[in-house]
Amino acid sequence: MFIALFGAVESGVIYAIMALGVYLSFRVLDFPDLTVDGSFVTGAAVAAISIMNGVPPVIATLLAALAGFLAGCITGVLHTKGKINALLSGILMMIALYSINLRIMGQPTLSLLNESTVFKQLRSAWEGTGIDSFLNGLLTSMGMERVPGTWSIVLVMIIITILIKLLTDYYLKTEVGLALRATGDNKKMIRSLSANTDSLIIAGIGISNALVALSGALIAQHGGFADVGMGIGMIIIGLASVIIGEALFGTKTIAIATIAVIGGAIIYRVVVTLALRVDFLDTGDMKLITALLVIGALVAPKVLQARKEKKRRMEKRAMLTRQKAEGV
Template sequence: MSLIAFFGALESGLIYALVALGVLISFRILDFPDLTADGSFPLGGAIAGISIVSGIDPWIACGLGMLAGAAAGMVTAFLHVKLGILQLLASILVMVALYSVNLRIMGAPNLPLLGEETVFSNLVTNENGYWMRCVIIGGVVLIAKLVLDLFFSTEAGLSMRATGSNLRMAQAQGINTSWMTIIGMAISNALVALGGALFVQTQGGADISIGIGTIVIGLAAVIIGETIIPAKRIWLITFAVVIGAIIYKLFIQVALSSNTLRSIGFGSQDLNLITALLVVIALQLPTIKSKLLSGLRA
């Protein structure tokens, strides 16, 4: 793997680290199986893209994308807590609806950003482009992680964690679990949408299909991170998730660059197949680790 390919994988891993942090909140903290991410990721990209084309500052465009993602997450939570629709079905309904919403926002299946100012325009040059984008995105990820760590140490954050851990006990303690779920889903999908907003700026355009498999990548990153760095402290959990996303993307790059895979017929068109196989492996990592530890103790 070349140095440019490595930084490309690192860049992608950092973007999906934001997705993984969002998935951590929905799947792990709230215990809410949420597929909205497949719609909120391109939603953030679409909002950011159309805002940039309209002359809005790229950082403000990212903020607008986050707000749109938060709104999508709130709709999913509302369908569940207020209308009584099953969590998974509510997220599927919103995900499907967002496909049409994203098409309406962009006005077409794709929206080019070539020649437009992005968050990277003032700092990235032809000489430093392959690593400077990683530094900028890494800074955004670090800020997001630290803010989450701070939030989950507050009373509201602890109430949200209690809601996901034991709903009935949280209600017995007087916690408004409905609002905690709505707020948590808003934060989750805001992070996913921020990842989408940054993604389209690295790719030079938004596309309606960029959200396919987003939730799979996020969940795989969470599982890999938890397996490599098992932890109970929230700051270490969020760190593990970020590392998991980076490792996952590096694995993908190594797999695509492998001569062994090429020799048996795999190519870039098989990215989704390779992704699925890696997710299966990631899901089995906790079992494999447990068996290894049991063998060493024996």
């Protein structure tokens, strides 16, 4: 059980980068961007083909993020300059990216098992530290299973994800970031202040998809392959992470909201992992599990709020009845 949960946390931290990208488009910009399903694969495809052609893994990963940024900018241009509906512009770009990703890869699937990746280099650099032996020793002393691989991926990815979270927080508090948030809240108002909302939307969607593509590149290197269909349903996973995180941790400030998104991504992967261990469920039910999680995360807060309001009304009615009785 522990090994399965460890793997869920490991992948959840990587998917959290993608969830931060979805948060930027859906929550900050209020832009329903379906480009995500395509740009996630674009990141994986660019990273995979770059590595296979001798590009260092770190540079290949950065190139993947740049490709995602360009894809997002095109979606933004379609919406702002082409005057195409936001939802439709994302769908059009997602469809176009399917063919573009096939062109990049040259075939539906690319294997990275025999290639040098960021995580293989990380494991090699980590082996001589002795940290794995120390942490596995602690697990053994507590009567838990030893991790068969290495702790390097989860610990380093936590650091990277937190750094991206802090950079996102900082960016959203800058003058440009505040204008971006204002654009999502009230586009007409910010436009009346002579702000270029078109440029803000293009840049915001570009950054969002850059994070999504970065996550796709890391997932491809983590799993050892890039597949043209690996992005299907990514937008739902991202939304599930955002909604679950917001329901559990709240959104009082940007800092809390972004940490909630990261926590939501990890919790989502853990819940899916636990659900798939149930006998009558298998990997084919993952999309159903995701849909049920999103429905639960959306409905539960409203049900709880309705109960609180009902309880408040009943208490108020009881208090009025008591006051009338005392007055009599």
